[in-house]
Amino acid sequence: MTIARPTDLPSALDALTTMPGARPLAGGTDLQVEVNLGHRQPDAIVALRRIGELQGIGTTADVLDLGALTTYAQVEADLGDAAPGLAMAARTVGSPQIRNAGTIGGNLGTASPAGDTLPWLLAMDATVRLVGPRGTRDLGVAELVTGPKRTAMAADELITRVLVPRVDGPQHVAKVGPRTAMAIAIASVAVIVDTTSRRVRVGLGSVGPTPIRPTAAEAMIDDAMDWAALHAPHDAITRFGDLCAAAASPISDHRSTADYRRHAVGVIAARTLERCLQR
Incomplete structure (x- = not known):
């Protein structure tokens, strides 16, 4: 297996382009299970953990800006007030070890019908930002997730940010x-x-x-x-x-x-x- 470990977004996109069929890897909490069970045997992996452009949480009065590599543990720790529903969902994901590794971008990219954050993101009209060789595009969750473990992402695109409108109320x-x-x-x-x-x-x-x-x-x-x-x-x-x-x-x-x-x-x-x- 070939593993690329880019440190910035352009390098990651280059790796996806030059290694056709490569799988992006964030926390690995879904992909590693499939590999262990023999359901997937990727020839190449693009590890995303060191890419700064995919990290960080930003909040304004109107928008919650989540980097694709935001973990469930970070949501639990930092967003209890700004996004209480998302924090509740994050608390129910796996064990503490899984919550420290699993990411919001990974949950969207995996597109499992049982993805714990997806109902909240859909209800909140969240926008998923994709970046690839052809530029940047934004999709709603309903547009992104097209079927069980299927998305509208191209093979050479990455989820970079998740933008959520902030609302008042319980x-x-x-x-x-x-x-x-x-x-x-x-x-x-x-x-x-x-x-x-x-x-x-x-x-x-x-x-x-x-x-x-x-x-x-x-x-x-x-x-x-x-x-x-x-x-x-x-x-x-x-x-x-x-x-x-x-x-x-x-x-x-x-x-x-x-x-x-x-x-x-x-x-x-x-x-x-x-x-x-x-x-």
Whole structure:
């Protein structure tokens, strides 16, 4: 196996161009598992850890700017106030060792339907910045993730930054699995009650080939909400959960049945909204 260890972004892009089929490697928490299981045998790796342009967290009044190499541990430590929902999601990812290695860019690039940060990033209308030999382009999460472990990235492009609009209001995430942490989600939800725009933003994970935005549920609860009191009637919250379940398109596999996934995502969507409103 050939391994390139670039120290800047142009060198990394050159390596991807000159080594066709090379796989970018950030934390390695997904790729290394696939290599160990024999599912992937890359001939070349481009290690990204030393590239400064992919690191760092910036915050302004309007935007949260995450370097692609931002780890879950950094999110936990630094973004509890600026992005509480993302910090909640990060806390449930694997063990402390995994959280110290795994990255936001890697979670997006892997594009697993069960990616823990993807529902929150989708609900927040995050923008993913890609850089390649042809220049820079920005994609929304829904545009980037095209299927299970498939993205719209070209082979010679890298995720460099993730730009997230900052919103006011409570937010919460939840997932169902064999245990809360160190487990792949059977179903997951992110709910953000955006008090400035008077919108409820929702992302669903592990219940479709890509993260899902349940737009009918969002529109219904937006209309039902008493925004002055930050309150929604119980029957509206129940209906919200039902509409989230209806938006799901899960599969049955060794971890769960499709019926259970659909039921579970509706239940935790309603509970997650209730938790936001209780805050």
